[in-house]
Amino acid sequence: MSRLLVEGLWKGYGRQPVLRGVDLDVPAGSLTSVLGLSGCGKTTLLRVVAGFERAERGKVGLGGRTLDDGRTFVAPERRGIGYVPQEGALFPHLSVARNVGFGLSRDERRSGVVDELLEMVGIAALGDRLPHQLSGGEQQRVALARALARKPQALLLDEPFSSLDAALRTRVREEVHTLLRERGVTTVLVTHDQEEALSLADSVAVLRDGRIVQQGSPADLYERPVDERLARFLGAVNVLYASFLGERAQTPLGPLPVSSGAPLGDGAGAVMLRPEQLEVRPQGEGEGVPGRVEECRYYGHDALLQIRAGDEPGELLLARVTGAEALPKGTPVRVRARGAVTPLS
Amino acid sequence: MSSYVPAEQLSQRIGHAWSGRRRWPVVMLAGGAIAAGLVMLPLVFVVVQAHQSGWDHVRSLLLRHETAVLLWNTVRLAVACTLLCAVLGVAAAWLVQRTDVPLRRVWAVLLVLPLGIPDFVVAFGWVSIAPGLHGYLAAVMIMTLSLYPLVYLPVAAAMANLDAGLHDAARSLGLSPWAAFRRVTLRQVRPAVLGGCLLVTLALLAEYGAFEILQYQTFTVQIFTEFKLGFDAAAACALSLVLVVISVAVLAGELALGGSRRTFRSGPGARRMASRVRLGRGRVPSLFALFALASLALGVPVGSLVYWIVHGGSSTLPPASILAALGHTALYSAAAAVLATLLAVPVCALSLRHRNRLTILIERISYLPMALPGLVVALGLVAFTVRYAFSLYQSALELIVAYAILFLPLAVVGVRSAMTQASPRFEELGRSLGQGPMRVFARVTLPLIAPGLAAAFALVFISSATELTATLLLRPTGVDTLATRFWTYTTNFSYGEAAPYAGLMVLLSSVPAFLLGRRMRVVPSGRSEA
Numbered sequence: 009m010s011r012l013l014v015e016g017l018w019k020g021y022g023r024q025p026v027l028r029g030v031d032l033d034v035p036a037g038s039l040t041s042v043l044g045l046s047g048c049g050k051t052t053l054l055r056v057v058a059g060f061e062r063a064e065r066g067k068v069g070l071g072g073r074t075l076d077d078g079r080t081f082v083a084p085e086r087r088g089i090g091y092v093p094q095e096g097a098l099f100p101h102l103s104v105a106r107n108v109g110f111g112l113s114r115d116e117r118r119s120g121v122v123d124e125l126l127e128m129v130g131i132a133a134l135g136d137r138l139p140h141q142l143s144g145g146e147q148q149r150v151a152l153a154r155a156l157a158r159k160p161q162a163l164l165l166d167e168p169f170s171s172l173d174a175a176l177r178t179r180v181r182e183e184v185h186t187l188l189r190e191r192g193v194t195t196v197l198v199t200h201d202q203e204e205a206l207s208l209a210d211s212v213a214v215l216r217d218g219r220i221v222q223q224g225s226p227a228d229l230y231e232r233p234v235d236e237r238l239a240r241f242l243g244a245v246n247v248l249y250a251s252f253l254g255e256r257a258q259t260p261l262g263p264l265p266v267s268s269g270a271p272l273g274d275g276a277g278a279v280m281l282r283p284e285q286l287e288v289r290p291q292g293e294g295e296g297v298p299g300r301v302e303e304c305r306y307y308g309h310d311a312l313l314q315i316r317a318g319d320e321p322g323e324l325l326l327a328r329v330t331g332a333e334a335l336p337k338g339t340p341v342r343v344r345a346r347g348a349v350t351p352l353s
Numbered sequence: 354m355s356s357y358v359p360a361e362q363l364s365q366r367i368g369h370a371w372s373g374r375r376r377w378p379v380v381m382l383a384g385g386a387i388a389a390g391l392v393m394l395p396l397v398f399v400v401v402q403a404h405q406s407g408w409d410h411v412r413s414l415l416l417r418h419e420t421a422v423l424l425w426n427t428v429r430l431a432v433a434c435t436l437l438c439a440v441l442g443v444a445a446a447w448l449v450q451r452t453d454v455p456l457r458r459v460w461a462v463l464l465v466l467p468l469g470i471p472d473f474v475v476a477f478g479w480v481s482i483a484p485g486l487h488g489y490l491a492a493v494m495i496m497t498l499s500l501y502p503l504v505y506l507p508v509a510a511a512m513a514n515l516d517a518g519l520h521d522a523a524r525s526l527g528l529s530p531w532a533a534f535r536r537v538t539l540r541q542v543r544p545a546v547l548g549g550c551l552l553v554t555l556a557l558l559a560e561y562g563a564f565e566i567l568q569y570q571t572f573t574v575q576i577f578t579e580f581k582l583g584f585d586a587a588a589a590c591a592l593s594l595v596l597v598v599i600s601v602a603v604l605a606g607e608l609a610l611g612g613s614r615r616t617f618r619s620g621p622g623a624r625r626m627a628s629r630v631r632l633g634r635g636r637v638p639s640l641f642a643l644f645a646l647a648s649l650a651l652g653v654p655v656g657s658l659v660y661w662i663v664h665g666g667s668s669t670l671p672p673a674s675i676l677a678a679l680g681h682t683a684l685y686s687a688a689a690a691v692l693a694t695l696l697a698v699p700v701c702a703l704s705l706r707h708r709n710r711l712t713i714l715i716e717r718i719s720y721l722p723m724a725l726p727g728l729v730v731a732l733g734l735v736a737f738t739v740r741y742a743f744s745l746y747q748s749a750l751e752l753i754v755a756y757a758i759l760f761l762p763l764a765v766v767g768v769r770s771a772m773t774q775a776s777p778r779f780e781e782l783g784r785s786l787g788q789g790p791m792r793v794f795a796r797v798t799l800p801l802i803a804p805g806l807a808a809a810f811a812l813v814f815i816s817s818a819t820e821l822t823a824t825l826l827l828r829p830t831g832v833d834t835l836a837t838r839f840w841t842y843t844t845n846f847s848y849g850e851a852a853p854y855a856g857l858m859v860l861l862s863s864v865p866a867f868l869l870g871r872r873m874r875v876v877p878s879g880r881s882e883a
Contacts, residue, residue, distance in 0.1 A: 060781045084784035091785040097778050101800040111786030
C-alpha cells in the first residue's frame, strides 16, 4: 500500500480560492479523516487528489509517484485511486453487478471477481438489481465494492455515510471500517461529523478556510486542540482563565497540571478542560471547589450538568457524568478536575 | 484582498491559454467545429452572393418602395400574430392547468395537436373551403390559429410546475385573485411566454407556403418569388440579408426582455400541488371558448382534409407516387435527424463539460438557425454548391444537410436538456474506475442521454418531414416528397389530389408530437378542489 502526500495545495474556482496551501499526509494503509464544516473545501481536496480537477499550485503524490505538480498531470483513470462519492452515485443505467464490474476487463468480470466483491460487502443476492431498487445503505455498499474492484492504491470516501439514517449509519460505518482495515487500503474519509472522524480514523486532519489547521491522532486533537475554535468544534469544552507558574496553571478550580507539549512561560491565558474531566460529587461526599447544579440534561447513558462553582459570582462549568451520577437541579456539590488542562492560543 | 492569482488566469495572461486545462477531447472539438461550420456556411454564401452582384445593385433593390411595403406587411403581421398567440396561449394554458374547467385532459391533448399540422396545410384547409380568404386579416387569423401552441405548450408546462405556495402567500398578503395571477403566476411563467412568442415571430418571418396560399406578400414570399420565378439570385440574397437582420433583432429583443432568465424556487421545502381556481358561472363560457379554439385550430384544417380526401376525386390517384413521396420524405427526414443529432452531441458535450469561450461560441452558433429562415439556408447552400461543389447541387445530400442545419437548434435543445440531467459526476467516476474519456462517453454518457437523443431525433424528423420552402428549392431533380407533391397539386387548385399528401404528412408528424406533449407532462394531474 502507498502513502498519499499532499503538499502546499492551492485550488480555487474563478477568483475565489478554496484551498490555500493544504498539507496532508496519509500514511500507507491508514485511514485518515479530513474533518471540516460544509464549504471548507473538503470535496475540492478530494477532487484534486482523484484528478477530476487540476491543482493550481502544490503537489499530489501517491507511493512516491507524482500525480500532479503543475508540470506532470496523471489522468484520473491512471491514478489507481478509488472514489466513493456522496450518495454513492451508482450508474443508473447499469445493474449492481455491472456497476461493480465497470472498471474491470471482460476476462476479470467473468472470473467471478464481481460475485466475490458483492459477497464481501454483504449483498451477494442483489447483483441483478438496478440502483433505484436498492436502499441507501445497499447503494453505499455497491459504491464501495465498485471502487475496490480495481484494487486501488488509495481510496477516497466523500461523506459516504451522511445520507444514511442514524441507526444504519453506525452499522454501515462499522462494516466499512472493518473491511478497509482487513484490506489495509490507504483511505481518506471526508466528513463533517466529528464523532465519525474521531471514532473511525487513525489520524484526523481538520480543514478550515482552505488550510489544514491540525492533523494528529483523534486523542491528540480532542485533548490538545491548537485553538479554542477547534476545541469547540470537536466537542463541548470549559474555557477557564489561568495564570501559569512553571508546569502548573492556577485556575478557579485550583492549581492543575498543564498538558505536555506546549512550552510555557510565566503569565496568564486561557486553558481548556473537557466536561468529562470534571468530577462532581454531592457536597460532603467529595473534595474540590464548592458549587451548585444549575441545570441537568439527562441523556440516559450520560448526563450533562451545568454547575456554578467557586467564589462569587462563580464560574459556569459543564460536566459530563454517567447517567447514574446525574444530580437534580439545585444540589450543592463539590467539583474537582482530573488530568491536565490544555492551554489555548 | 489577498495577492492570490489563480494559476488558470496567470497562464492565460502569459499566453498559454490552455496549458492548465484538461486535455482537449479532439473528436468532440472536431464535431463541434463541423456543426458550427455547417451553420455558418449558408449565411456566409448569402453574403458572398449579394456582394458579387455589387452593393450598388443591392442598395437600389433595398431602397425600392416595394421593400418598404414588404417590411410593413411583415412587421404588422408579426406583431399582431405574436400578441394574439400570447393571449390565446396563456389564457388556454391557464384554463387547462389552473382551473376546474371540464374535460381538461381532452383539451390538454387537442390544444397541442395543431403543432403537428404544417402552417401551409392549415392555410390550405381554410382556403380550399373558403376561397375568399385572402390578405392581412385572413393571414393574421390563420397564422394565429396555427402557431398559438408554440406559446401554449411551454406556458402550460411552466404552469404545471408552478409552486402553489407562492400564489397562496400572495393571497394571504392581501392580493385579489386577479392581482395574484398578474403579479405572481404571470411573472413566474414570463420566460415561457417570451420564449413561445419568440418562436411564433421567427416562424412567421420564415413562413412561405401559407402566405403564398393566402396571397399575402411578406419578405420571405418576395425572396422566393425573386429566386424561383425571377431567377435573380443576387436580389434574393440581398433581401435575405434584411430578413436575417430582422430575425436576429427579434432574438436579441427576446434576450433583452429577459426571456432566458430562469425562475428559481427559493428555499427548500416540498413543492405543493396547487389547488385549482373554481370558475363558477364562468365554467360554461370557458368550456365554450376552448371548444371554439380547438374547432377552429384543429377541426377546420382536419375536417377540410378529410372532406377533400373523401370527396375530392383522389381515387384517381396512382398509389405508387404517394408511396414514393412518402419514402423520400421518410428517408430524407430520418437521415437529417440522424445527422442533426450527431452534430448536437459534440456541441452540447463541449459547452457543458469543457466550458470556455470557444465552446460557448460554438453553442451560440448552433442556435443561430433559429433566426435563419429555411429559404435563407437553402439560398446559401445553392450559392455554395453552384460555385464549389456543383455535383452536390440539388442532390439528396444537399437537402439532408439543409434540414440538419435548419433544425440543429431543436436537436441541441433535446440533447442539452438530457446532458444537463446526466451529472458529470458519473463521468468522473467512470474515469476513476480506469476508463479513458472516450470509453466513459460511450459507456456512461451515451446511455444516460439516450432519451434526449430520441427526443432530438423525433423533433428534427417531424420538422424535416413537414418542411416546404427549402425542399422546393433543393430537392433532387425529378424527386418528389410529400410536401412538394402537395404543393404542386395545391398551386394547381387540385385540392382533392393534394389532400392525401397533407393527410400523410400530418399523420407522420402528429404521432411524435403527441408523444412529446406527453413527455413534457402538460397533461394535467391532480384533483380539483371541488
